[in-house]
């Protein structure tokens with residue numbers, strides 16, 4: 732396995748009497764594409780929230796790029812290279828496609844207030860560079876023709892793609908995708924799989940994917956971690972996970988979207 736970019740060791744989080752994640756060990760190497768699956772309520776989104784600094788673990792440690800993330804705020808982790816998308820699309824619906832990406836880029840720039848206030852030369856130069864970079868990024872994903880449209884007016888599949896573009900705008904080393912295939916039809920899911928592979932390859936980043944659609948997860952992940960009731964019950968290649976009796980048992984009684 733390549734060097735760990737992200738490493739969780741014995742990570743636990745409790746909310747009152749509920750232990751949402753318990754003793755979770757997980758590694759994501761540079762440029763790896765890793766899956767995190769489990770039945771509803773298993774703790775996947777909570778794990779994402781701890782990795783991105785939204786929640787602090789009750790115990791255990793998280794290291795990103797060789798540094799502890801303990802007490803580090805989400806925007807600082809974003810600057811360090813962790814980016815994510817959400818289960819429910821969180822685009823700025825009243826902003827254009829271009830502005831959605833531009834805002835994400837600017838969120839990551841230390842722009843001097845003075846420049847913004849006086850709208851001086853430096854400010855204008857930064858603005859135009861950001862706009863060019865945003866357009867270049869949109870072009871890569873064939874979304875540039877929509878640059879002037881409102882985010883909410885895009886077809887669903889394109890909104891999901893735009894979310895991924897926004898997440899890439901911060902130039903991450905690690906991209907966390909939370910159920911990107913939710914609500915997609917089979918053709919869109921196929922395109923999404925190709926898109927995720929493309930993103931990982933083109934930007935040379937690691938991807939951690941939470942997804943209920945087994946065809947998507949099994950189709951693109953190198954390794955998969957399986958959670959049940961907050962605990963990791965299995966880790967392995969797609970073939971190993973498919974054949975693992977604990978995983979099969981965990982999913983019994985749950986409607987797994989094989990959508991195949």
Ligand SMILES: Nc1ncnc2c1ncn2[C@@H]1O[C@H](COP(=O)(O)OP(=O)(O)OP(=O)(O)O)[C@@H](O)[C@H]1O
Nearest residue numbers: 746749750751769770771772773774775776777778
């Ligand atoms: N802020 C919170 N306060 C209390 N309980 C929480 C909180 N966040 C998560 N939980 C609980 O932690 C457990 C794990 O939830 P989580 O959303 O991480 O699961 P999940 O695997 O992402 O589920 P799904 O696949 O349905 O999205 C659940 O029992 C949930 O109710």
